[in-house]
Amino acid sequence: TSKIGTETELNEKHGPAVESRMNLFFRDKAAHLILRKRNRHIIGIAMVGWMVLCVIHASKLEPIQTTEQLLDKNHPIQRGATILNEKFPVADDESNTKIYFIWGLSDVNRDGVRQLFNPNYVGKPVFDRDFDFGHECQTKMLQTCDFLKTNQSLESLIKRESGLRSVHCFIEELGAFNAIGSEVTCNDINSGLWRKRDWQVESSAINSTMTAFVEKRSCYDTSPVGKYYSDTMGWDGSSLRYAGIAVESKLLDPWSTLPEDVVRAHYDDFMSLKTLFDSNMQDACQSRVIVTDLDQKFIFMNNQYIYRKSAISGSMIGVLIAFIVLLLATRKLHIASFATIIIACVLLSVIGSLSMMGWSVGTNEAILSSILAGFSVDYVVHLAHSYVVAHGSVEKRIKQAFGEVGTSVFSGMLTSVVATIPLFMCTLTFFEKFGTFLCLTIAFSWLFANFGFMSLLAHFQIPMESARFKWL
Secondary structure (H helix, E strand, C coil), rough: HHHHHHHHHHHHCCCCCCHHHHHHHHHHHHHHHCCCHHHHHHHHHHHHHHHHHHHHHHCCCCCCCCCCCCCCCCCHHHHHHHHHHHCCCCCCCHHHHHHEEEEECCCCCCCCCHHHHCCCCCCCCCCCCCCCCCHHHHHHHHHHHHHHHHHHHHHCCEEECCCCEEEEEHHHHHHHHHHHHHCHHHHHHHHHHHCCCCCCCCHHHHHHHHHHHCCCCCCCCCEHHHHCCCEEEECCCCCCEEEEEEEECCCCCCCCCCCHHHHHHHHHHHHHHHHHHHHHHHHHHHHCCEEEEEECCCHHHHHHHHHHHHHHHHHHHHHHHHHHHHHHHCCCCCHHHHHHHHHHEEEEECCCCCCHCCCCCHHHHHHHHHHHHHHHHHHHHHHHHHHHHCCCCHHEEEEEEHHHHHHHHHHHHHHHHHHHHHHHHHCCCHHHHHHHHHHHHHHHHHHHHHHHEEEEEEEECCCCHHHHCCCC
16 A cells, blocks of 8 residues: 555656657557567568578588688788689699508597697507508508509599509518619619519518618609608608508699588598408508598598588577576476577578578587577567566567567667677678677577567467466
């Protein structure tokens, strides 16, 4: 009674509280727009059509095909780097990416790998202690070299130079050196006559033979054998830790970047060779073959897969968490379900818009997509909470929700969008992308929350006191 009396006295003294024009606009005009059935049908058709377009474009979104740029694409430094990397074709006499088949190595120890700070450090090699570069292993390795050079099924995998496949086998030079001696010539090696002798290096003579062999000049380069074959011949001065063969890829080169599906098909072909070599050489060398490249083309291919997968999984996990939080906050299944549908629509709208703008999924896009649901929930949760705590019919609750938070939600959207404008002017691409992402997310969140979420509530007319939802 005292409270009512106090309010009456205040009204008599100061007059009734005057609502702002914005509050009246949202309570009367915006709510009336949503409550009209014809308007809801128009909104529904427009949103469904937009979502179909977004789903089509979102399905076309691909992982990034080039190294991520730090600067804006129109920055002079970035334009120069792009021209050098992409506009000049690769000459036929330039080396392509080498694919290595290595025996004697186990998994790489990647402790301490931080390529963001030290891109050249990829880990420490772990040597296979069981590796045996014996008589049988050497014989099998030479047979593998011959297979790589002559098998017709490998024509699409290995590059040719001067009509011959680019296969680098130190075992050929080692075998000729051991069979003929230090006076061996390139003609001796190429003739293959040394193969008719006992060319394999005995285990007891490995140290003495390798010590002299690594100092000899290679037939295929002006540098010593030890330097030329440094990536495939693991001689550390006292023992041969690993041995291998290198081939030049016909598809990959160190300067260009290809789509993930193209590189993966190429990678799968080399992995098929790995399976074949393991079945043929594992017992002879007491080690499984490791397939890798030093240009990190296969690592980048895997990163492309991770970008796409993490963007999708991160977004879905965010939507699921948003549903659980909304369900606990509102304790109404239909409110949480409608709000989650709206968040999913915002997510698809943003991703579809980015695809329409020609974006690809890189590190920045994957991270931003993962936090998209968190940005999208802001406006719809305000309207949902105001609707839940209101009283009366669905129509009254919609009007009250618009009247109470419509202005504040609009103000929050407007100030956030304005705050993103300076980010569009940034030179660093991360801030520019973040500004675009944030602006789109905020705009779509506001549109779908006001027109989508409230239209769903008005259309289905589910009473808050329905027995079906009392248990919540």
